[in-house]
Amino acid sequence: MKLAVFGATGGTGRELILQALDRGHEVTAIVRRPEAFTLTHARLRTEMGDVMKPDSFAPALQHQDAVLSVIGKNSLKPMTFYRQSARNIVDQMNKAGVQRLVCLTSIGVLTKPVGPLLYVWLIKPLLRNIYDDMRHMEQTILDSNLAWTIVRPSFLFDGKRLGRYRVGSSGELAHANRISRADLASCLLDQLDNQENRQKTIAVAY
Template sequence: MKLTVFGATGGVGREIVRQALDTGHDVTAVVRDPARLTVTGERLEVVRADLTDPGALRGAVAGRDAVLSGIGARTRADAGVAARLTRAVLAAMDAEGVRRLLVVSAAPLGPVPEGHTVVDKAVLAIINAVLKDIYDDLRAMEAEVAASATRWTSVRPPKLTNKPVTGRYRSVVGGTPPRGRSLARADVAHAMLAMIDDPATVGRGVGVAY
């Protein structure tokens, strides 16, 4: 497949690029600073672009089978970037008639899983309070995506780690895996690539966790 990856220099985005190349896909990585992308490959095209300008992104998404986005705030000071940049991606996709989109969100935006204990709920409340700006940004991003003409999927992992890919994790379409504490960025990327052709995930949030 021909894939375009946004946020390709981030932890999840870089893994999407690496794993997609390893499995034989043609990948276009859209970045602001090509020097920060350490992945290389014959099937990789690196496009430097202003991610706030839909016109500058159209060539990067034209003719692609799917767009995968790892765009998101890395710190509370960056809150707002996910919704703002995803809006530009959606406009570029709409202009080029590209429909399949997968984005990274976060587990707290999904429904509370069954069996959540009082302690679990207390911890979740603290996390939501501390990271409120980032989660509000992701909610705005999800709203933009849901209102678009794309065949979207929002992937919602819990705490992210830098462990190697395992390919072994739980996923719940429209829900949240109970007692899901963490997931490696590499396995988030693995899950997103696996969902591209999965019709059950279209128009849904998908919780993923170990």
């Protein structure tokens, strides 16, 4: 399968690309700063593109089978990065005739308390502007005509792949405390051929 990946320079993006290549996919990494992306492989292509400038990445979406978005941006201030990037990706996918989208958000978009107490009472309030923007991002994708799957992970950490995870098909998951970026990447790739989770928002954790 030919895959275009947004957010390739982040920890999750790098793991996603490595596993995609291991599975035999052809990958196009769309990055704003190519010098920050050091992976090389015969089936990996790097294209310069800024998710906030749709014309810059439009050519990279041509002839792709699916798009995976694992973009991330940190800010304590009100922001529109996530919602605008979603609009741009959806618009350019429609123009390129690409239907399959797997998009990463966070279980933090839920208004109910989910996760470790430190996260619920300290970290989540600090990230409220990010989660608010992510809710708008999700709505943009829900309103699209794409074959989408939204993936909401619990607290992320850098750890080895265990080869297992739990999924909440309603976008919620009890006792969703954490998951490694490696197992999250596996989950994201598993969604590409998962017909059951199309047009669904799922939560993922150990």
